[in-house]
Amino acid sequence: MPIIIKMEKKFRPKQWEDRLIEFWEKNKYFQAQVNKDKEPFVIILPPPNANGSLHVGHAMYVYEDILIRYYKLKGREVLWLPGEDHAGFETWFVFEQELKKKGKSKLDFDREVLYQMVYDFVNEKRGIMRKQLKKLGFALDWSKSKFTLDQDIIHIVYLTFKKLFDQGLVYRGLRVVNYCVNCQTSFSDLEVEYEEEKSKLWTIRYPLADRSGYVLVATTRPETMIGDTAVAVNPNDKRYKKLIGKKVSLPLANREIPIVADLAVDPDFGTGAVKVTPAHSEVDWQIAQRHNLPLVQIIDFDGRANENALKYQGLTVFEFRQAVVADLRQQGFLVEEKDYQHRVGKCYKCKTTIEPLAKEQWFVKIKPLVDKVKPLLERNEVKIYPNRFKQQLINWLNKLYDWNISRQIVWGIRIPAYQCQDQSNLECKKHNGWFVELTTPKKCPYCDSEKFIQDEDTFDTWFSSGQWPYATLMSLASNGKNLLSLEQYKSLSFFKYFYPTTVMETGFDILSRWVSRMLMLGVFAVGETPFYNVLLHGLVRDQYGQKMSKSKGNVIDPLELVDKYGADALRAALIFNTKVGSDINMSEEKVVAMRNFANKVWNIGRFIYLGINTEKSSAKTSESVEAVIKDLLNEYKTVEKKFHQLFKRFNLTMAFDLLYNFIWHRFADYYLEKLKDAVWQGDEYALDSLKTVYLSLLRLLNPYMPFVTEAIALSLSNKSFYDEIGS
RNA sequence: GGUCGCUUAGCUCAAUUGGCAGAGCGCCUCGUUCACAUCGAGGAGGUUGAUGGUUCAAAUCCAUCAGCGACCACCA
Numbered sequence: 134m135p136i137i138i139k140m141e142k143k144f145r146p147k148q149w150e151d152r153l154i155e156f157w158e159k160n161k162y163f164q165a166q167v168n169k170d171k172e173p174f175v176i177i178l179p180p181p182n183a184n185g186s187l188h189v190g191h192a193m194y195v196y197e198d199i200l201i202r203y204y205k206l207k208g209r210e211v212l213w214l215p216g217e218d219h220a221g222f223e224t225w226f227v228f229e230q231e232l233k234k235k236g237k238s239k240l241d242f243d244r245e246v247l248y249q250m251v252y253d254f255v256n257e258k259r260g261i262m263r264k265q266l267k268k269l270g271f272a273l274d275w276s277k278s279k280f281t282l283d284q285d286i287i288h289i290v291y292l293t294f295k296k297l298f299d300q301g302l303v304y305r306g307l308r309v310v311n312y313c314v315n316c317q318t319s320f321s322d323l324e325v326e327y328e329e330e331k332s333k334l335w336t337i338r339y340p341l342a343d344r345s346g347y348v349l350v351a352t353t354r355p356e357t358m359i360g361d362t363a364v365a366v367n368p369n370d371k372r373y374k375k376l377i378g379k380k381v382s383l384p385l386a387n388r389e390i391p392i393v394a395d396l397a398v399d400p401d402f403g404t405g406a407v408k409v410t411p412a413h414s415e416v417d418w419q420i421a422q423r424h425n426l427p428l429v430q431i432i433d434f435d436g437r438a439n440e441n442a443l444k445y446q447g448l449t450v451f452e453f454r455q456a457v458v459a460d461l462r463q464q465g466f467l468v469e470e471k472d473y474q475h476r477v478g479k480c481y482k483c484k485t486t487i488e489p490l491a492k493e494q495w496f497v498k499i500k501p502l503v504d505k506v507k508p509l510l511e512r513n514e515v516k517i518y519p520n521r522f523k524q525q526l527i528n529w530l531n532k533l534y535d536w537n538i539s540r541q542i543v544w545g546i547r548i549p550a551y552q553c554q555d556q557s558n559l560e561c562k563k564h565n566g567w568f569v570e571l572t573t574p575k576k577c578p579y580c581d582s583e584k585f586i587q588d589e590d591t592f593d594t595w596f597s598s599g600q601w602p603y604a605t606l607m608s609l610a611s612n613g614k615n616l617l618s619l620e621q622y623k624s625l626s627f628f629k630y631f632y633p634t635t636v637m638e639t640g641f642d643i644l645s646r647w648v649s650r651m652l653m654l655g656v657f658a659v660g661e662t663p664f665y666n667v668l669l670h671g672l673v674r675d676q677y678g679q680k681m682s683k684s685k686g687n688v689i690d691p692l693e694l695v696d697k698y699g700a701d702a703l704r705a706a707l708i709f710n711t712k713v714g715s716d717i718n719m720s721e722e723k724v725v726a727m728r729n730f731a732n733k734v735w736n737i738g739r740f741i742y743l744g745i746n747t748e749k750s751s752a753k754t755s756e757s758v759e760a761v762i763k764d765l766l767n768e769y770k771t772v773e774k775k776f777h778q779l780f781k782r783f784n785l786t787m788a789f790d791l792l793y794n795f796i797w798h799r800f801a802d803y804y805l806e807k808l809k810d811a812v813w814q815g816d817e818y819a820l821d822s823l824k825t826v827y828l829s830l831l832r833l834l835n836p837y838m839p840f841v842t843e844a845i846a847l848s849l850s851n852k853s854f855y856d857e858i859g860s
Numbered sequence: 861g862g863u864c865g866c867u868u869a870g871c872u873c874a875a876u877u878g879g880c881a882g883a884g885c886g887c888c889u890c891g892u893u894c895a896c897a898u899c900g901a902g903g904a905g906g907u908u909g910a911u912g913g914u915u916c917a918a919a920u921c922c923a924u925c926a927g928c929g930a931c932c933a934c935c936a
Contacts, residue, residue, distance in 0.1 A: 698898095715866085
């Protein structure tokens with residue numbers, strides 16, 4: 134059922150925006166289905182974190198909407214798939230803040246209750262976000278929306294994990310991880326932020342065990358010396374050559390530890406001798422591995438000294454440090470204390486200093502996955518726009534360490550790993566009793582023991598969102614009903630039709646965190662890339678290029694702008710005069726400028742509308758008018774051709790710029806003015822020519838400004854652009 | 861320390877393979893009878909950060925320098 138839109142004098146987007154949204158939805162223009170006659174064009178929406186409301190960064194989805202609408206008009210079978218991310222730790226953090234406001238703590242509830250509470254919280258946010266996305270006019274196929282915690286999505290995540298486990302690509306290991314003692318969880322390397330901090334560098338004297346001398350070590354963390362299991366020097370350092378293999382007596386701890394030689398030690402820094410604390414430093418851990426050194430953990434996961442810390446037990450790290458320094462000074466082991474500035478790892482959320490702690494965690498072996506991804510990039514089977522990010526991505530892939538995917542939080546997908554408590558069977562012992570099952574098992578698959586426990590941890594969010602392209606499509610292919618195997622999912626026609634997706638469009642800030650993981654997991658689980666093109670956008674900043682933040686008070690609320698100027702204006706403001714892959718400066722001024730353009734487009738429509746209602750004359754079109762029309766048609770053809778060429782290279786900005794200038798300064802200011810008199814005199818040929826070109830221009834503009842263009846088309850021609858597919 | 865990006869009009873930024881430097885906002889002059897003042901006509905404003913090189917031709921390619929920014933790594 135078509136909707137009536139009046140070509141009223143005043144340009145008022147509010148008159149029709151909500152009605153158009155409803156109209157598009159009712160007609161199911163953007164509900165995709167398998168259609169063998171058409172080539173699919175698929176974008177999976179990067180799922181927003183379902184823990185807040187829409188901010189201007191989300192408005193960048195407009196890039197995807199423009200592509201979707203453009204290819205819809207080109208006659209492709211388009212699928213733009215929405216969804217939300219449970220955003221494990223991110224959401225957990227927000228939720229804990231809410232709890233605190235209510236004077237509660239996570240300790241007041243048990244695991245199941247807590248999980249349900251967060252689930253309800255997230256569900257409410259999901260609803261709000263959907264409404265907001267619709268307001269911007271996004272042509273998402275809401276009939277297919279998915280959530281990262283849908284039962285079948287979790288099932289697919291489990292399938293991937295099991296496949297990794299079965300192939301030996303995921304392992305459980307005791308390693309030094311980045312641990313936040315405040316948030317009580319570990320992080321991957323990518324989630325640690327470093328900050329400059331003023332501190333001290335202490336030089337400590339370690340006497341040789343045979344009392345023939347001493348070694349000086351420099352450290353920023355004297356308290357960890359209680360957990361030292363060696364002193365390391367560079368094998369080529371002449372000063373220390375004679376000492377390698379000897380032992381020192383560790384002050385305060387009354388233990389003897391060896392002096393080892395390791396190339397990781399820089400002879401030029403400090404004293405050239407390093408204390409080695411494998412349980413509390415990643416570098417030391419690695420040295421310990423090479424020299425078979427024992428591990429002494431002295432700081433616990435609550436951030437306090439534990440029972441191995443002797444008399445210091447119970448102290449916080451800060452107190453521990455003070456006490457150790459005081460004792461060293463008093464007993465004459467402290468040689469020097471000087472000011473020192475260095476970078477300290479911080480929790481990216483709460484800014485607590487990251488404590489490197491040894492912990493058993495699940496790790497994904499990165500290298501075998503990376504090796505399958507790199508050729509795709511090198512052979513350009515996956516293209517990155519702008520291209521400069523390609524090398525950056527390859528560099529990262531080469532540098533990645535094994536990926537810690539365990540998180541010690543309740544909110545997330547629980548790791549389906551179980552440990553047999555009996556371990557009576559050899560096979561059992563081989564894996565330390567660990568086995569992976571898709572559903573809660575009844576017994577250990579190796580020894581049939583019924584005594585086993587499930588790992589308490591949940592997956593890193595990126596482990597599940599890294600599977601998003603294939604997980605969503607597999608889920609939809611099976612209608613979400615049957616839980617199948619990866620091979621079965623892959624053979625479903627829906628999946629085969631829509632996978633791999635066409636474009637992955639996202640912010641360049643999550644190139645390493647997300648895009649690289651999607652490539653690795655997609656290629657691993659499906660055997661094919663999850664997408665052919667990666668389109669990267671930058672950060673949205675304020676009009677002076679400043680980052681938006683609540684404290685600066687320069688945060689722009691996209692919905693407020695939509696309310697004030699219309700969704701078209703906001704959409705175009707994010708495109709106008711920008712460059713792909715660079716940060717985008719947003720200002721109300723720019724939105725106003727685009728609102729003015731929408732107004733211009735509207736008023737051209739009004740002119741034509743009034744022309745249609747003018748009494749027609751039988752007089753022949755004059756030669757001069759005919760000449761102008763000929764020029765107009767020619768110029769339009771050139772513009773149209775150029776427009777499509779720009780689109781092919783995803784150059785959405787230049788394509789828009791081209792339209793903006795042509796519509797305003799050529800079509801309206803020049804041609805329309807030249808033909809105006811003829812139209813008022815009832816020249817039908819002049820009017821029809823203007824109308825034809827105008828509607829063609831609206832069609833090109835539609836992806837950018839779907840509301841005003843569709844409103845006019847419905848009003849002038851009584852047809853939606855989405856009805857006449859395939860022109 | 862490594863990688864990458866940026867520096868163009870008063871401000872914020874564009875410029876597809878090297879080919880007459882553009883836009884938005886702001887500024888100046890003029891113009892409201894019939895699409896639009898959320899407008900039209902016209903105008904001022906640039907040695908494209910600096911220096912050198914390649915070329916018939918450089919904002920664009922190369923080298924060096926200066927300033928700004930991002931990401932990654934990290935020395936205890």
